[in-house]
Amino acid sequence: MQRSYFDHNATTPVAPEVLEAMVSCLGQTYGNASSIHHFGQAAKQKLDAAHCQPTEVVFTSGGTESDNLALLGAVRAAPGERKHVITTAIEHPAVLAPCAQLEREGVAVTRLPVGANGTVTAEEVRRALRPETVLISVMHANNEIGTLQPIADISTVARQAGVYLHSDGVQALGKVPVDVEALGVDLYSMSGHKIYGPKGIGVLYVRRGTRMAATQYGGHHERDRRPGTENVAGAVAFGLATELAAVHLAADRARIGHLRDRLEDAILSRIPGTGVNGERWNRTPNTTNIWFDGVDGEAMVIALDLRGFAVSTGSACSSGAVEPSHVLLSLGLPAERARASLRFSLGRHNTLTEVEALIDAVTDSVKHLRRISVHA
Amino acid sequence: MPEDQTIAVAMSGGVDSSVVAALLARDGLRVVGLTMQLWNQRRLPELSAEGATGRCCSLDDVYDARHVAGQIGIPYYVINFEDQFEEHVVKPFVAEYLAGRTPIPCTLCNNYVKFDKFFEMADAVGAHRIATGHYARVLYHDPTGRWQLLRGRDEGKDQTYFLFGLTQSQLARTLFPLGGFTKPEVRELARELGLGVAEKNDSQEICFVPNGDYAQFLSAYLRERGVPEQETHGNIVTTDGRTLGEHSGVHHFTVGQRRGLGIAAGEPLYVIATDPRKQLVIVGSNDDLLRERFVAHGVNWISISPPDAPVRAAVKIRNKHVAAPATLHPTADPGRTEVVFDQPQRAVTPGQGAVFYDGDLVLGGGWIE
Numbered sequence: 001m002q003r004s005y006f007d008h009n010a011t012t013p014v015a016p017e018v019l020e021a022m023v024s025c026l027g028q029t030y031g032n033a034s035s036i037h038h039f040g041q042a043a044k045q046k047l048d049a050a051h052c053q054p055t056e057v058v059f060t061s062g063g064t065e066s067d068n069l070a071l072l073g074a075v076r077a078a079p080g081e082r083k084h085v086i087t088t089a090i091e092h093p094a095v096l097a098p099c100a101q102l103e104r105e106g107v108a109v110t111r112l113p114v115g116a117n118g119t120v121t122a123e124e125v126r127r128a129l130r131p132e133t134v135l136i137s138v139m140h141a142n143n144e145i146g147t148l149q150p151i152a153d154i155s156t157v158a159r160q161a162g163v164y165l166h167s168d169g170v171q172a173l174g175k176v177p178v179d180v181e182a183l184g185v186d187l188y189s190m191s192g193h194k195i196y197g198p199k200g201i202g203v204l205y206v207r208r209g210t211r212m213a214a215t216q217y218g219g220h221h222e223r224d225r226r227p228g229t230e231n232v233a234g235a236v237a238f239g240l241a242t243e244l245a246a247v248h249l250a251a252d253r254a255r256i257g258h259l260r261d262r263l264e265d266a267i268l269s270r271i272p273g274t275g276v277n278g279e280r281w282n283r284t285p286n287t288t289n290i291w292f293d294g295v296d297g298e299a300m301v302i303a304l305d306l307r308g309f310a311v312s313t314g315s316a317c318s319s320g321a322v323e324p325s326h327v328l329l330s331l332g333l334p335a336e337r338a339r340a341s342l343r344f345s346l347g348r349h350n351t352l353t354e355v356e357a358l359i360d361a362v363t364d365s366v367k368h369l370r371r372i373s374v375h376a
Numbered sequence: 377m378p379e380d381q382t383i384a385v386a387m388s389g390g391v392d393s394s395v396v397a398a399l400l401a402r403d404g405l406r407v408v409g410l411t412m413q414l415w416n417q418r419r420l421p422e423l424s425a426e427g428a429t430g431r432c433c434s435l436d437d438v439y440d441a442r443h444v445a446g447q448i449g450i451p452y453y454v455i456n457f458e459d460q461f462e463e464h465v466v467k468p469f470v471a472e473y474l475a476g477r478t479p480i481p482c483t484l485c486n487n488y489v490k491f492d493k494f495f496e497m498a499d500a501v502g503a504h505r506i507a508t509g510h511y512a513r514v515l516y517h518d519p520t521g522r523w524q525l526l527r528g529r530d531e532g533k534d535q536t537y538f539l540f541g542l543t544q545s546q547l548a549r550t551l552f553p554l555g556g557f558t559k560p561e562v563r564e565l566a567r568e569l570g571l572g573v574a575e576k577n578d579s580q581e582i583c584f585v586p587n588g589d590y591a592q593f594l595s596a597y598l599r600e601r602g603v604p605e606q607e608t609h610g611n612i613v614t615t616d617g618r619t620l621g622e623h624s625g626v627h628h629f630t631v632g633q634r635r636g637l638g639i640a641a642g643e644p645l646y647v648i649a650t651d652p653r654k655q656l657v658i659v660g661s662n663d664d665l666l667r668e669r670f671v672a673h674g675v676n677w678i679s680i681s682p683p684d685a686p687v688r689a690a691v692k693i694r695n696k697h698v699a700a701p702a703t704l705h706p707t708a709d710p711g712r713t714e715v716v717f718d719q720p721q722r723a724v725t726p727g728q729g730a731v732f733y734d735g736d737l738v739l740g741g742g743w744i745e
Contacts, residue, residue, distance in 0.1 A: 299500035302453045306408070306501055372499040 008347035050239035063191035146287030155184025197241030201234030257285030389437030392509030477727030513555030540741025610655030632723030672742030
């Protein structure tokens, strides 16, 4: 069966150049970057080249670790007895769960609601500030609906208040321009496997001078911020993947955006009882999240998979089953509509032919499922 | 391949359903494996100290099911039925228990979730037929034009007691490939097929209640739901109204129970009935437990059409009960049947199922009033 992949927000295939660089590094530059000898130095050189800004780039195991390190590290390092964190209701669990942990440690957390468009405003963030606020954490692009938050505006609020700003950029990198200076963030999370790199490598950008408490102990790697023998091949792969992303960005953005719009327009016009979740304009060009009245999203994912099309509903839980998406519920969707929603996330290799075939398969599947009326 | 060639197999991660999937796949049929996620084992953590594995819907079971599916090369999916399971199985179970009855959640689960909901999913994935690992048999009976349900060949494993709610249209689309095998044969098949689950322990009867401790489950569930546990402690009384002692809540007791009464009496005492309204536990001798007749409601007729005259049958009132000869008397309400045993039977328990057999044939079944 011909298979087409429309789940690039979950993960992406490793780019051939990245794969080659990584394998070559694993095979040849196997030294421990902390060793004094030749092998260690060779590894250290590769690592330094990947770092670009060694003082500000901390390699981690991926987006989840970057988010954990940012939240736990920055909040625990902040002085004062009473501490307060501002975040949003539609963050990834990698941000929400450490926030819940901080709450258990006595930190107050404000989770800003989002409107039906899926965004917060800088003004809403400003109003949530308290004298004891130590960190604002707002994701750059949402993983489920793709909407972009006004990070640069929020950074002005943060700077005026003297509060650190963290942004989970896992879903933004490679899809929209990311410039930590222009965004004005102090901490920014990135992941390798969302940008055609391998799993198991990520970065936390830490602006020079940002106070961070240790969250892990065992060595002095990454300037004490992330002890553990460095994943040199992963770092090399991440570095190359970001370079490629920068090269491809402008063209990918236009082409993938066009395919996404084609998919969305066709579904909305051909299938009655459908609609887009969140704002249609201000979002990543590859993502659309669509509700289909009277259709169980989970059944739809399975039906499409059996036809060779990989799409998704919400975030997958550890056993592989799904629960209604907290993001969609936060937009104000009733649970029934949240369960009737699908996420399509396109990527570098998708073609117009694939998109046309997907449109047909979605149309057929919705018809079939509505006929037998499977309800959530 | 046309849609009606596809079979959806309900895979629990246990040896039985794994063998079903492997047998059908080996026969070249197009098989889709589906696991129903029914209960989140992370809930009620106070119950999960022990026995957390080998229970329904544990992550280990999903892992095992997925592993088998990968091994035999079939598409496999986990489907979340937690809401439906709680609504149709757990809540009625709790309500029945608090009302002083002893429900069997497995039958509710079979009726509402494992078959009704599973057929919907089968439809969704384009599968016309479903297969499960139940020890039971289905046959089409030409003269009557009815689908018949028969006991599994392995008497000790026969699961028809839990399947009396199946409708004709469901039976027409259902395969029980293990009906003709014994459990040891199924394990042997699993070994021959090279399935890693061949030696896995059998699951417990009530999957979401660890160690079969209903009262403990009930307390934990009500606490989680924020429902204050009702003050149901009261008196233990004899059938002639003498008070013998106190109890800590009627839901701790089930008809026929002997142990745990906390009363020293000359003759062995058994729970005859509970009265949640007056918070009474009524006890008596073994003879007081014997009953000759009862009414079953919600009766579903399977192998025969609803009778209009008395029918002879062997009636089973608990899963482990040996079916006893009886006469089934129709009542004015076709959903209600009066069962009159030839010999009085011990512990006829309201809330349990009563299943009517003619030899291996399941005539039908209902709920004891």
